[in-house]
Amino acid sequence: MSQAKKIEVTDVILRDAHQSLIATRMRTEDMLPICDKLDQVGYWSLEVWGGATFDACVRFLKEDPWERLRQLRKALPNTRLQMLLRGQNLLGYRHYADDVVEAFVQKAAENGIDVFRVFDALNDLRNIETAMKAVKKAGKHAQGTICYTTSPVHTPALFVQQAKDMKAMGADSIAIKDMAGLLTPYATYELVKAIKAEVDLPLVVHSHSTSGLAPLCQLKAIEAGADRIDTAISSFASGTSHPATESQVAALQGTDYDTGLDLELLNEIADYFREVRKKYHQFESEFTREDVSVQINQVPGGMMSNLANQLKEQNALDRIRDVFAEIPRVREDLGYPPLVTPTSQIVGTQAVYNVLADQRYKTITNEVKRYLQGGYGRPPAEVNAELQKKAIGNESVHEGRPADRLSPELNKLREDIGRIAKCEEDVLTYAMFPDLGREFLQQRADGTLKPEELLPAEQGGKGRMSAGVATEFRIDVHGESYEVAVTGVGDSGAGKRKLYLSLDGMPEEVVFESLNEYVAEGGSGRKRASEPGHVTTAMPGNVVDVLVKEGDAVTAGQAVLVTEAMKMETEVHANVAGTVQAVHVAKGDRVTPGEILIEIA
Numbered sequence: 001m002s003q004a005k006k007i008e009v010t011d012v013i014l015r016d017a018h019q020s021l022i023a024t025r026m027r028t029e030d031m032l033p034i035c036d037k038l039d040q041v042g043y044w045s046l047e048v049w050g051g052a053t054f055d056a057c058v059r060f061l062k063e064d065p066w067e068r069l070r071q072l073r074k075a076l077p078n079t080r081l082q083m084l085l086r087g088q089n090l091l092g093y094r095h096y097a098d099d100v101v102e103a104f105v106q107k108a109a110e111n112g113i114d115v116f117r118v119f120d121a122l123n124d125l126r127n128i129e130t131a132m133k134a135v136k137k138a139g140k141h142a143q144g145t146i147c148y149t150t151s152p153v154h155t156p157a158l159f160v161q162q163a164k165d166m167k168a169m170g171a172d173s174i175a176i177k178d179m180a181g182l183l184t185p186y187a188t189y190e191l192v193k194a195i196k197a198e199v200d201l202p203l204v205v206h207s208h209s210t211s212g213l214a215p216l217c218q219l220k221a222i223e224a225g226a227d228r229i230d231t232a233i234s235s236f237a238s239g240t241s242h243p244a245t246e247s248q249v250a251a252l253q254g255t256d257y258d259t260g261l262d263l264e265l266l267n268e269i270a271d272y273f274r275e276v277r278k279k280y281h282q283f284e285s286e287f288t289r290e291d292v293s294v295q296i297n298q299v300p301g302g303m304m305s306n307l308a309n310q311l312k313e314q315n316a317l318d319r320i321r322d323v324f325a326e327i328p329r330v331r332e333d334l335g336y337p338p339l340v341t342p343t344s345q346i347v348g349t350q351a352v353y354n355v356l357a358d359q360r361y362k363t364i365t366n367e368v369k370r371y372l373q374g375g376y377g378r379p380p381a382e383v384n385a386e387l388q389k390k391a392i393g394n395e396s397v398h399e400g401r402p403a404d405r406l407s408p409e410l411n412k413l414r415e416d417i418g419r420i421a422k423c424e425e426d427v428l429t430y431a432m433f434p435d436l437g438r439e440f441l442q443q444r445a446d447g448t449l450k451p452e453e454l455l456p457a458e459q460g461g462k463g464r465m466s467a468g469v470a471t472e473f474r475i476d477v478h479g480e481s482y483e484v485a486v487t488g489v490g491d492s493g494a495g496k497r498k499l500y501l502s503l504d505g506m507p508e509e510v511v512f513e514s515l516n517e518y519v520a521e522g523g524s525g526r527k528r529a530s531e532p533g534h535v536t537t538a539m540p541g542n543v544v545d546v547l548v549k550e551g552d553a554v555t556a557g558q559a560v561l562v563t564e565a566m567k568m569e570t571e572v573h574a575n576v577a578g579t580v581q582a583v584h585v586a587k588g589d590r591v592t593p594g595e596i597l598i599e600i601a
Contacts, residue, residue, distance in 0.1 A: 008044035008228040015047040017232035020241040022283040024056035035075035050084035062449040066425040073112030082115035087128035097406040105134035119145035121343040124377035126401040144171035148178040151336035173202040181210030188217040192224035204228035212290040215243040235274035240288040326351040335379030349568040366569040374398035526595040533600035541565030
């Protein structure tokens with residue numbers, strides 16, 4: 001056994017914990033009141049930023065993520081603040097030019113980040129070099145990260161070499177990032193032992209409790225020589241989140257590994273967040289509990305509820321097990337990428353398309369095409385050659401670092417966003433999420449920012465049919481009064497609609513026939529597709545681009561629209577050749593399956 005030592009703790013309550021359990025919806029106003037106590041604990045660091053927090057702030061909460069960081073920095077003066085950084089992807093879903101990466105890291109450091117956990121979804125270290133150098137240049141802690149996964153090509157020797165390479169890059173510490181909860185206790189022991197024998201740097205273990213094994217894995221990691229563990233305060237722990245901070249502190253108390261943290265203080269913090277969590281009940285999901293099947297399908301915690309919501313929108317939640325079974329097959333076809341943003345979305349979205357079409361790769365997302373062309377880096381193993389041919393045809397595969405193909409883009413971004421960007425941070429917000437960022441900055445300038453509505457406790461909770469706001473009304477039947485909530489609308493076959501009615505809190509599925517002109521609450525008013533020339537979409541989402549206009553001649557199979565679902569873009573194709581008679585959508589429109597989006601005759 002390795003020499004005993006005090007174990008350090010990073011708490012992820014302000015980032016990964018609520019990302020994994022309530023879709024990253026915790027607001028800054030619910031973080032600040034407890035910061036004084038969090039700052040007293042003596043954590044090695046608090047993870048507060050990165051990942052989906054930036055996205056959720058802009059997309060749903062209508063908060064400036066940079067302002068959140070500044071407020072947390074002020075409220076936590078004695079604690080290191082840590083962020084997750086996706087290497088060359090930063091916080092977005094594409095690779096950025098080096099000048100954007102350097103500017104983002106510098107601004108994050110200036111606004112309060114002390115520790116940067118830098119990773120690449122493919123463990124292609126060429127994609128983290130620029131970010132690691134930028135962190136070192138800013139004088140901050142650069143944590144090189146191994147995305148842990150299992151496959152025929154992912155071996156302890158491979159991970160040890162990766163740790164050695166990151167040390168050579170200047171890493172100050174190494175993290176094992178087990179985003180899907182795939183580690184097992186003895187595999188953890190062997191991996192930590194192997195890395196510590198070769199790399200003399202502090203080692204931290206970040207493991208989600210999805211399979212229920214993470215607390216055991218962390219204890220074996222500590223015995224093998226790990227220096228630090230990631231935990232979540234108990235009211236936001238376990239399941240697809242992380243081991244509970246208090247439980248791990250208690251497990252080590254009185255030993256040579258004692259963390260020195262105060263259980264009574266931690267308990268007070270847990271009580272606070274237990275009440276906060278109730279406020280976000282509408283984002284709870286049954287798919288965030290512990291489930292050892294993650295050892296089979298490898299779906300990370302933050303991805304579970306996303307998949308469930310997408311299928312729920314299409315009244316296809318009963319197919320979620322089919323999607324989980326399809327994910328490993330897609331992953332194998334793509335050369336066994338670890339499933340972490342953005343590869344988890346790339347694989348997961350493609351699996352959804354494959355299942356809902358009842359045909360594999362009938363539709364191939366743009367991101368899968370880009371991936372197969374080398375646009376994200378080097379896949380860990382050989383990809384399916386037949387799929388690659390189908391996706392990219394005779395186009396060449398790029399072997400180099402993807403960012404080497406990108407010209408500097410910061411000046412163009414500044415020009416594009418113009419005066420509604422009041423500072424460099426605003427430009428970077430726009431860079432991360434161009435459409436969302438522009439909309440956010442414009443609404444801020446107009447004074448019209450409005451966060452999504454939180455439902456009162458009696459309206460939601462687990463088992464809700466939709467995360468949207470229910471349409472409520474009262475009906476009287478034979479002298480009895482009923483409160484009715486319509487909580488979801490979807491397709492149920494030709495000429496029919498399916499609604500979920502909640503009477504006295506009990507959901508009932510009702511299918512009724514409707515006229516084409518029927519418009520549901522908040523609906524688009526578009527007619528239902530019934531002819532081969534009616535172009536529709538396979539997934540609910542938003543229109544990113546309209547590629548044709550009225551009067552254009554199109555061929556069968558030609559791309560006519562680009563839509564975005566689950567943060568992934570997909571081309572929508574014409575089923576028939578002909579002339580575009582009508583276009584019923586514009587960029588930014590919300591679309592659902594079965595609607596006529598374009599008419600071709």
